[in-house]
Every structure is written in C-alpha cells, then in structure tokens.
Amino acid sequence: MSDGKKLTRRHLMGAVAAGVSLAALGGALRARAAPSTWLRPPGALPEDEFLARCIRCFRCGEVCPPRCIEFPSSLALAESDTPYVIATDIACTLCMRCGDACPTGALVKIEPRLDVMAKQVKMGTPVLDKDTCFAWNRKQPCHLCFDVCPWQNQAVRLVTDRLAPEFIDDKCVGCGLCSEACPVEEKSIRIERAP
C-alpha cells in the first residue's frame, strides 16, 4: 500500500470517528420533541406519513400570506426543519395555499371553502382554561375568540349569562385564530396538535 493510500485511509478513519461523535453530539443537542401546541399546517398527512413525505423544501412557508409557518431547527432530527404553525404567535388564516404549493403531497390540496375545510382540516383540538379566561372568571367581558372564528356557533358558541366561550371539538378545525386573538397574556386557549 502506498503512503498516499495510508494517508487517505488514516484521514478517512479520523473523519468517520469525528463524524460519529459529531452526530452523537448533534443528536443530543436536537433531542427535543416539538411542544404539543405546535401545529402542522392544514392538510398535513398523519404524522408518520407526513415526516416520510416532507422534503423540507420550505415552499409552504414561502407562500403563506401571514407567514405563520416556521421551520424550527432545534428539534429531534426527524422533526427538525419541518413546518409548524405556532398559533399563539401567528395563526393560520386557512387560505390553503400551502397545500397547493407542497410538491410531495405531505400537505394535501384542500379547497378553501368553509364547508370543505370543516370536513377535511383538523390541525388540533382547542383546550380552554376557564380560570384565566376573562369571560369565565368575570374580570371583564370578552368574546374575541368567538368574533374571529370562521365557524361561529358551530366550533365555538357563547354560553350562560356571561357570554363565555365553549368549544365544540368535532366542529373545530384547530386553526388557532381564537388562540391568537385571546388577550390573556398566557393565553386561555391552547390548541393541542392533531395526532
């Protein structure tokens, strides 16, 4: 074996060793799973199929008018750089452009009509904290969540003499507009991601 070949092999072994330790370090740094309140964009396939199909091309984020899609890179490798909507910051306005732009079918195309979306979109489930909700704890009248919902009196209705919100999960698409609108600092409504 020539000196050149020995050198190459030594370098290769060193690179492999360095690669393994870097990968292990990267894995440790990125072991975090996404919080359950980070939502997939509308039309996402079930999570395992979504992760198998998403090629992290960022096109869904590029076409999103409110720029509500983020691609966090500090997650476990399988989820890293995939699209999430963090609705408490910026919610999805249900334009359905992301599904049109997705080249792999990880997000399916859905017609942006209320009757169609009501059947085909399920980003998550709303969970209300009545202790902090202004309408329920009587700190002040408030029904902003009701006002912004595209499915008023179906996905959310106002109940009791307090006109306080109540959510109907099987009519709610989980867009998060109500959560974004909630004026309570720590948000009285959270949307738990669909499985």
Ligand code: SF4
């Ligand atoms: S439906 Fe529209 S607003 Fe919602 S995530 Fe997709 S592109 Fe963004």
Ligand code: SF4
């Ligand atoms: S457009 Fe589709 S494939 Fe590209 S990052 Fe978004 S979900 Fe993934």
Ligand code: SF4
């Ligand atoms: S209740 Fe909230 S999450 Fe559900 S459809 Fe209405 S605004 Fe969207």
